[in-house]
Amino acid sequence: MTSTTGTTARTGSAPALLAVLLPAMLATVIASDMVNLMLPAIGTEFGASEAELAWVVTGFLLMFSVGIPFYGRISDRVSLRRLFCFALLAYAAGSLICALAPDLLVLVLGRVVMGVGAAAIPVLSIIAVTTLMPADRRGAGIGVISASAGIGTAAGPAVGGGIGQFLGWPALFWIMLAIALVLLPAAARVLPGDAPSGAGRFDLPGGILLGLGAGLVLFGITQAQVSGLAAPSSWASLAVAVVAIALFGWRTARVAEPFVPPALFADPVYRAAVVIAFLAMIVNLGGLVLVPLLVVDVNGLGPGAGALVMIPAGVAVAAVSPLIGRLSDRVGTRPLVLAGLAAMGLFAVFLSACAGGTSVIPAGIGVLGLGVGFIFVLTPIISAAAGTLPGDRVGVGIGILQGAQFLGAGTGPALLGALVTARQQSGAGAVNPLFPGHEGAAYSDAFLAMAAVVVLALVVAVRMRPRAAAG
Numbered sequence: 001m002t003s004t005t006g007t008t009a010r011t012g013s014a015p016a017l018l019a020v021l022l023p024a025m026l027a028t029v030i031a032s033d034m035v036n037l038m039l040p041a042i043g044t045e046f047g048a049s050e051a052e053l054a055w056v057v058t059g060f061l062l063m064f065s066v067g068i069p070f071y072g073r074i075s076d077r078v079s080l081r082r083l084f085c086f087a088l089l090a091y092a093a094g095s096l097i098c099a100l101a102p103d104l105l106v107l108v109l110g111r112v113v114m115g116v117g118a119a120a121i122p123v124l125s126i127i128a129v130t131t132l133m134p135a136d137r138r139g140a141g142i143g144v145i146s147a148s149a150g151i152g153t154a155a156g157p158a159v160g161g162g163i164g165q166f167l168g169w170p171a172l173f174w175i176m177l178a179i180a181l182v183l184l185p186a187a188a189r190v191l192p193g194d195a196p197s198g199a200g201r202f203d204l205p206g207g208i209l210l211g212l213g214a215g216l217v218l219f220g221i222t223q224a225q226v227s228g229l230a231a232p233s234s235w236a237s238l239a240v241a242v243v244a245i246a247l248f249g250w251r252t253a254r255v256a257e258p259f260v261p262p263a264l265f266a267d268p269v270y271r272a273a274v275v276i277a278f279l280a281m282i283v284n285l286g287g288l289v290l291v292p293l294l295v296v297d298v299n300g301l302g303p304g305a306g307a308l309v310m311i312p313a314g315v316a317v318a319a320v321s322p323l324i325g326r327l328s329d330r331v332g333t334r335p336l337v338l339a340g341l342a343a344m345g346l347f348a349v350f351l352s353a354c355a356g357g358t359s360v361i362p363a364g365i366g367v368l369g370l371g372v373g374f375i376f377v378l379t380p381i382i383s384a385a386a387g388t389l390p391g392d393r394v395g396v397g398i399g400i401l402q403g404a405q406f407l408g409a410g411t412g413p414a415l416l417g418a419l420v421t422a423r424q425q426s427g428a429g430a431v432n433p434l435f436p437g438h439e440g441a442a443y444s445d446a447f448l449a450m451a452a453v454v455v456l457a458l459v460v461a462v463r464m465r466p467r468a469a470a471g
Contacts, residue, residue, distance in 0.1 A: 073259060117180075
């Protein structure tokens with residue numbers, strides 16, 4: 001890997017680095033969800049069905065899930081400057097295609113191109129912080145990146161709905177195009193252009209199998225939510241995904257230099273970090289998706305007002321994330337992760353108990369607690385995992401970690417949404433005895449399921465060794 005000392009001198013100060021990474025991360029995360037509230041308007045303009053409109057979101061997410069591990073692996077061979085600039089150019093090109101799209105097919109194509117570029121930003125941002133910042137400031141840097149992701153996730157629907165309502169949905173993509181073009185020269189100046197040394201052969205077939213498996217899992221789960229698990233598009237996708245992942249495992253065990261070196265998982269801290277990132281993201285994104293739906297379905301708010309419930313959570317995450325990063329550099333990983341998971345579990349139970357109330361305040365409090373607890377988990381485990389990786393495997397290691405995180409982000413809302421739909425159709429009361437009424441019982445059960453996922457993550461976190469704390 002490129003020498004940290006040498007690249008730091010060429011990239012300038014840490015603030016300059018973060019001044020590029022933070023807005024890039026923010027724009028990427030907002031782009032993921034910004035069109036959600038505008039889908040009805042897009043459908044009316046293009047005469048598209050709900051199933052066809054789903055591809056506006058799914059196309060972006062599929063490229064994201066496939067691209068993250070690829071970019072992580074390629075970063076061990078290609079300079080950060082070249083990869084980041086390529087990502088911004090792809091993102092800008094996709095935004096332009098979307099802004100000018102004359103029909104739904106072109107819009108979906110633009111979203112796919114956007115996803116190709118956007119997939120690089122999270123993983124390359126973490127790699128840049130890990131390799132270019134001093135070890136004692138790594139946690140703080142990751143905290144800043146996590147803050148931008150938290151703000152973008154919470155604000156994406158509200159920003160997209162507000163701008164789209166007043167300026168039209170194409171304005172969203174013109175704004176993203178402008179952001180990418182502004183960041184491009186800054187990234188070329190700040191990021192190092194030296195190619196990493198010592199990289200081995202690139203296992204392209206293994207990478208394709210891994211990307212195919214991850215993408216088809218996400219697509220199959222999404223289709224199950226829309227059309228049911230019995231739909232051929234769902235069960236066939238999941239079946240092919242199982243085959244692809246099995247072939248990926250077979251190839252990994254037999255080639256000399258596989259796409260994902262098995263030695264990565266020999267370290268118990270890294271193994272635990274991957275599992276915890278996946279499970280915690282299921283809960284976090286589940287809350288971010290279900291709470292706005294709850295206040296719309298149960299409390300009768302409009303979509304725009306429902307999205308505003310998320311704003312306090314985004315502000316809190318933005319304020320807390322850098323502090324958690326600095327704290328993880330001093331206190332260590334395990335105590336913060338356990339505290340964060342405990343908070344997520346408690347607030348998931350709180351949401352389960354209060355889901356049927358007449359006020360939206362408990363919903364806002366619940367999602368705020370989930371978000372802050374999640375940052376207590378995510379920032380330390382990324383820092384700890386990065387600290388366990390040898391220099392020539394930082395890229396692929398961070399790529400797999402973020403791939404697991406994103407897979408959880410795609411899986412959680414789909415599975416929990418399917419649970420809500422099934423419980424609503426059954427008409428049964430809530431499982432949680434603390435739930436006061438009947439309205440919103442399906443959401444109560446989904447939040448209780450989130451608490452159960454947190455318990456699984458706690459079991460894994462308890463077994464993390466204290467030596468992982470140091471970064």
